[in-house]
Amino acid sequence: xxxxxxxxxxxxxxxxxxxxxxxxxxxxxxxxxxxxxxxxxxxxxxxxxxxxxxxxxxxxxxxxxxxxxxxxxxxxxxxxxxxxxxxxxxxxxxxxxxxxxxxxxxxxxxxxxxxxxxxxxxxxxxxxxxxxxxxxxxxxxxxxxxxxxxxxxxxxxxxxxxxxxxxxxxxxxxxxxxxxxxxxxxxxxxxxxxxxxxxxxxxxxxxxxxxxxxxxxxxxxxxxxxxxxxxxxxxxxxxxxxxxxxxxxxxxxxxxxxxxxxxxxxxxxxxxxxxxxxxxxxxxxxxxxxxxxxxxxxxxxxxxxxxxxxxxxxxxxxxxxxxxxxxxxxxxxxxxxxxxxxxxxxxxxxxxxxxxxxxxxxxxxxxxxxxxxxxxxxxxxxxxxxxxxxxxxxxxxxxxxxxxxxxxxxxxxxxxxxxxxxxxxxxxxxxxxxxxxxxxxxxxxxxxxxxxxxxxxxxxxxxxxxxxxxxxxxxxxxx
Ligand code: 4AD
Ligand code: MG
Numbered sequence: 114x115x116x117x118x119x120x121x122x123x124x125x126x127x128x129x130x131x132x133x134x135x136x137x138x139x140x141x142x143x144x145x146x147x148x149x150x151x152x153x154x155x156x157x158x159x160x161x162x163x164x165x166x167x168x169x170x171x172x173x174x175x176x177x178x179x180x181x182x183x184x185x186x187x188x189x190x191x192x193x194x195x196x197x198x199x200x201x202x203x204x205x206x207x208x209x210x211x212x213x214x215x216x217x218x219x220x221x222x223x224x225x226x227x228x229x230x231x232x233x234x235x236x237x238x239x240x241x242x243x244x245x246x247x248x249x250x251x252x253x254x255x256x257x258x259x260x261x262x263x264x265x266x267x268x269x270x271x272x273x274x275x276x277x278x279x280x281x282x283x284x285x286x287x288x289x290x291x292x293x294x295x296x297x298x299x300x301x302x303x304x305x306x307x308x309x310x311x312x313x314x315x316x317x318x319x320x321x322x323x324x325x326x327x328x329x330x331x332x333x334x335x336x337x338x339x340x341x342x343x344x345x346x347x348x349x350x351x352x353x354x355x356x357x358x359x360x361x362x363x364x365x366x367x368x369x370x371x372x373x374x375x376x377x378x379x380x381x382x383x384x385x386x387x388x389x390x391x392x393x394x395x396x397x398x399x400x401x402x403x404x405x406x407x408x409x410x411x412x413x414x415x416x417x418x419x420x421x422x423x424x425x426x427x428x429x430x431x432x433x434x435x436x437x438x439x440x441x442x443x444x445x446x447x448x449x450x451x452x453x454x455x456x457x458x459x460x461x462x463x464x465x466x467x468x469x470x471x472x473x474x475x476x477x478x479x480x481x482x483x484x485x486x487x488x489x490x491x492x493x494x495x496x497x498x499x500x501x502x503x504x505x506x507x508x509x510x511x512x513x514x515x516x517x518x519x520x521x522x523x524x525x526x527x528x529x530x531x532x533x534x535x536x537x538x539x540x541x542x543x544x545x546x547x548x549x550x551x552x553x554x555x556x557x558x559x560x561x562x563x564x565x566x567x568x569x570x571x572x573x574x575x576x577x578x579x580x581x582x583x584x585x586x587x588x589x590x591x592x
Pocket of ligand 1: 279280319320321322343345351352353354356358360361515516517518519520559560561562563564565566
């Protein structure tokens with residue numbers, strides 16, 4: 114007999130059949146007559162109810178059916194008499210596959226804090242909330258490939274080990290096989306990376322963009338989707354040291370095409386979540402409502418699903434950094450000193466508090482900010498004719514702040530070289546990158562979507578550590 118998943122069993126098309134299912138016990142409630150076992154196998158947020166007559170099974174066996182135990186059930190699928198589920202299983206055979214000692218098993222049927230579950234990340238998959246989050250994560254990854262494939266993009270695998278710093282921010286993890294205690298030294302006392310594995314100093318990549326550009330300048334439309342690594346020491350709810358980034362890169366696209374792509378892409382992903390993950394989203398929404406119950410009506414945020422629909426229905430507000438700067442400089446929050454970082458000089462980098470003000474307070478919808486000061490953006494961005502700004506575009510979302518960062522790229526060799534020299538980038542070792550500008554150069558653009566930032570928005574979770582299975586953050590690489 115074929116074992117069925119809980120998801121299949123709940124579809125109620127097999128009532129009357131003998132079925133088999135395996136899963137983990139969520140709860141067991143027992144009386145003298147009957148036991149109700151809630152069984153979950155991860156295929157859906159919902160449990161199947163297993164009904165076992167107390168007298169038909171040895172007491173010793175029933176006692177072992179505790180929260181967390183792995184259980185195999187054979188029985189008859191019947192229409193449920195109780196409310197809340199369409200079908201249930203009338204058990205004929207119960208086999209405990211693996212016990213979970215209630216004295217020792219950390220995940221009990223009560224509300225655990227997210228902090229506690231983070232410390233038990235190896236077991237948190239077994240909770241409703243993390244089951245929901247990671248099913249949504251899967252669906253979003255799948256939808257990303259789906260979108261690009263349908264739009265004529267090719268999936269490019271960019272390298273994880275690289276000798277270049279794509280963002281020029283110097284926040285990289287070194288990759289080396291040299292002896293940390295006794296590295297070979299050059300005559301002037303520096304570590305001699307010529308003797309290292311790759312014959313030069315290498316790092317984990319911060320972005321696949323530079324390689325993406327090489328491919329786009331031949332294949333037209335490409336995207337990367339892989340892990341990226343940043344050794345920035347920011348212990349925030351929005352930063353990871355290892356996160357996944359999606360980076361489309363398109364030849365002959367200018368910044369406006371790029372913005373259209375970003376907006377269409379994000380809306381597709383949100384629509385996909387609503388179409389394919391409603392059970393999990395409803396669960397996550399209820400959880401958020403529960404959390405907000407004690408807040409005053411005015412302080413409550415939009416319901417999760419309402420918020421997702423709202424983003425779908427409204428076009429993103431597009432404005433330049435300079436327009437945003439004027440708006441922020443004049444706003445009440447700035448004048449009354451409510452911002453931790455005052456907006457007092459054109460050229461300041463915008464902080465998450467400013468981004469959130471624009472999105473949540475002022476426009477009340479996603480915002481695309483363009484044309485940032487060159488000084489605060491990466492070397493490769495297209496230099497605008499004003500000589501001060503570059504054709505950058507950041508997409509800002511409620512709660513999350515920056516979800517996408519991108520730009521039109523500088524395709525003019527001389528201008529790019531000048532900028533690289535100004536910012537002290539090693540022009541010689543990046544000659545391969547410059548060849549795209551030497552031979553057949555053309556307008557092109559791209560962006561990077563932080564996959565976990567997208568998930569924060571879609572799931573309504575508030576800490577980025579809770580949307581990646583095993584978070585890597587400063588001083589934390591457990592599991
Ligand atoms: O804005 P960023 O640094 O842009 C780039 O890396 C470009 N090379 C992308 C491109 O144009 N192809 O990063 C892109 C996005 C950010 O908007 C943010 O969503 C996410 O990556 N991100 C992080 N997510 C989690 N933890 C971190 N430490 C992140 N740093 C950036
Ligand atoms: Mg950025």
